[in-house]
Amino acid sequence: MPTETSQKLSYNRVDLSDDILLRLYYNMLKPRLIEEKMLILLRQGKISKWFSGIGQEAISVGVTMAMQNDEYILPMHRNLGVFTTRQIPLNRLFGQWQGKASGFTKGRDRSFHFGTQEYKIVGMISHLGPQLGVADGIALANLLKKNNQATAVFTGEGGTSEGDFHEALNVASVWQLPVLFCIENNGYGLSTPTSEQYNCEHLAQRGEGYGMESHIIDGNNIIEVYTKVNALAESIRENPRPVLLEFKTFRRRGHEEASGTKYVPEDLMQYWEEKDPLDNYRNYLIEEGLLNSEKDAEMVAEIKSEIDDNLEIAFAEEDIIPDLTTELNDVYKPYDYQEFKENSNNQELRLIDAISEGLKQSMERHEDLVIMGQDIAEYGGVFKITDGFVDAFGKERVRNTPICESAIVEAGMGLSIAGMKAVVEMQFADFVSSGFNPIVNYLAKSHYRWGQQADVVVRMPCGAGVGAGPFHSQTNEAWFTKTPGLKVVYPAFPSDAKGLLNTAIIDPNPVLFFEHKALYRSIRQEVPTDYYTIPFGKASVLKEGNEISIITYGAGVHWALDYLNENPNVSADLIDLRSLQPLDKDAIYNSVKKTGKALILQEDSLFGGIASDISAMLMEDCFEYLDAPVKRLASIETPIPFVGQLEAQYLPKKDLGDAIEKLLAY
CATH class of the missing domain: 3.40.50.920 (Rossmann fold)
Structure with missing residues (x-):
């Protein structure tokens, strides 16, 4: 346990203006007052669930203020300060938590499980890990666009045990992506203390294993958070690279309110209450002569009035009336299929050649298309489908990946969020099980949840007949045909394969594209030489x-x-x-x-x-x-x-x- 003298926070304003110092306070005060109101509403049964970030506001606010408004932030469910600092209208936040139409998910998902392109925020899903790989994809898009932007993504100390964390850090380091990986080390993963979560002194030490710069930051000290993150964000915009940040803080309320905190020793709770980021910073501002009780009361009254007015709007809004057509239509992003006709010039191609030609012509047509997969660059893939692609399109768009299927699918999703297209090659369809979660829980559900397209094609070399055994021969389409939000294509002929692959790449929805290995070199057919498409859903x-x-x-x-x-x-x-x-x-x-x-x-x-x-x-x-x-x-x-x-x-x-x-x- 730290000594009593270490509890007092020490602030160094450096060259921060009075205006920034006061904005830091106001931006922390706002989520605190909202949370206090939400806890009352929870007890009254007017909201169904709440994940409290009381005592951790400095991290959300400091990071968000350090980021530019057009840079993406990927928060978790204890980062209310991200949403309020980005100035999302409170009636929309309250509508989201009430399951109203004014929210961001049309009542389909709760709390902070949403994103908004308008405010450049990409919310979490309950499977915590995929956020990190998605941030990689957004940062990759920034790198390719050369727009000098950074991306910030949050996780808790518990989430760092997931494989997605390690995959995402490895990919970001190998590709030198401008990402700030923000770990909120708040002491407990639900009821499990950090001593049972990891066996190193500091999580920041994990950065060394990935060749990544890392820092430990006092997550309760708003000036330290803001100044250090601001300097790092400016640095990685100019010199792209990932940085791992461990914010030391504490979760003073339950994982969610129903969980309680009986498992936390009383003296530990008292220690962190005395390190409250808001109370300590308020006292500092008063000592500096920047704040007094009257000005503080004015801020509180202003925010409380805003909260009450917007709650009134949210409560007055009518409940969503279920509409079956709306529900079904929102599973996939609608788009107008544009048919590109076959031309009269044909050439005899094998199935594998037709796929390669379609992929190449799509790369020529879509300059924002990126292909990712193991050994696909200079080696051309294990089946040589991308042979010669590096010479034609460069290594930035034809990217060898580490063996981390989950993070690469997630990176494809991040590219889509940033307005680009991705084709991910599974070396064998069997290996998709290592990337199953982001496909069925992230790609498949994003448009239904908050209207975000997942413009990702996953190529799946599959099937028996080549003596490859249990781990290289499965035809596992049924894993995906039962998942709403995914499209599944399985051609048997070269001409179909080329046209359907081109369609899959145009389609803004996630597509699993199955390619039978035994047919790759055994089936030949006359195939149109030019670019063309074939519609889905037509046998x-x-x-x-x-x-x-x-x-x-x-x-x-x-x-x-x-x-x-x-x-x-x-x-x-x-x-x-x-x-x-x-x-x-x-x-x-x-x-x-x-x-x-x-x-x-x-x-x-x-x-x-x-x-x-x-x-x-x-x-x-x-x-x-x-x-x-x-x-x-x-x-x-x-x-x-x-x-x-x-x-x-x-x-x-x-x-x-x-x-x-x-x-x-x-």
Whole structure:
């Protein structure tokens, strides 16, 4: 425990003007008074939850005042001072906490789980780590635009245990991104003390391991926070680099109010109450002759009046009336699909070449497009799809990444927030599990939550047939087709792959783009040479018949084609779905209503796959047209084995003829 004499804060105004000193006080006073009011409203049942930052105002206010208004800040749920210092109208903040339409999320998310481009604030999600990688992406955009801007992102000491923290710091250091990583070390992660969170003396020491400058700052001393952060922000604008800041402070209320603070020793609480940033600074201003009780009372009265007036506006606002159309329409960012027609000049390309050509032509068309992935630069990627791209577009736009899928997906999101586009290559689709959280919880939900597009394409080399085993052969589209907010595309032919990839890059929504490895070099086709697009949600009818509908995608298309070519007596509709989300229901229904029999073929294992959903849709919407039960055919319920004979047993290709013949005979 520090000695009693160390509790008094010491201020050094350096060359700060009287005006700045008073603004620092006013900006701390405002969130404190709002919080005190919120605690009353919480007890009255007029708000549902509150995460208190009382005692930590100096960090939020000092950092925000040090940043320029057009620079992004990514705060957490104890950083009310960021929002008030950026002068967000209080009625909108109160409306947000009340779940009113005047808030920022239309009642879809609570407290500080929102962002606003107007005020250059990007709020947190409950999975704390992704904020840090998103800040990397915004800083990368600043670096590429050469706009001399900094980015500040907050985390707590508990959040530094997450893998995203370490990935984000590593990426920022390797790429020398102008980011201020702000750790609010406030003593406890919910009830877990710092002694059980990490085993180093100071979290700032972690900067050394990443080759990163770091500083320890007294988070309760507003002048120290402001002056040091201001100097560092000015420095990294001119000399881009990341800086790790550990603010020593304390959380004097519960993690949220319902948690309480019974686990905190009383003498520790008393120690930090005596280090209150507002009380100490008020006394300093009075000693300096810059503030007196009358002027202080005027400030308090002014802020309280503003709070009461804006609360009245928020309380008077009508509750949101649920509207199903609005809810569904806000999951994806609307955009007008612009068709670029195929040209008359064709060349024979393999699937892999068509993807490479589409990616290259998109890079030429979209100068704000950045490609990121492991080994994609000089090496050209493990499949050589980006071979030669560094020579064509430079290393700034074709970026090798460390092995940190999560941070790179998050960086893609940050690029989108900053108005750019990103293509992220998973070296193998299997590895996306290491970046799963930001895809399904950040990219997928951002537009629904606060209207922010996630202009990110994740390329997914997938599939069996190449003897690559359990960790390089999965076709894991079902992980994403069930997540609202994501689009999922899965072409089977070179011409489709090129046109659909171009569309994916134009589309402002997050797209998972699956590329079957076994088809990369085995499938050839005449492909238009110029840039063109193909709309999502439009299946391709490859063969037409009257006896059976075969509905499939990816490698399954070629298995079905092989069977039908070898059995010309079978009269079948063969539907290549091409995109799985959105899905072409009309093509499926029209075919099944004609043939009366449906077989849905997928490479993925059966349970929980898209075949199950299509089957259920047909039973619900086409039951009266069916002449037989809907048949699903998929791989067996095991991980994918390596050796050829086991892989052949795993895949459904061997069972396709049997399944078709039994269904025809039903």
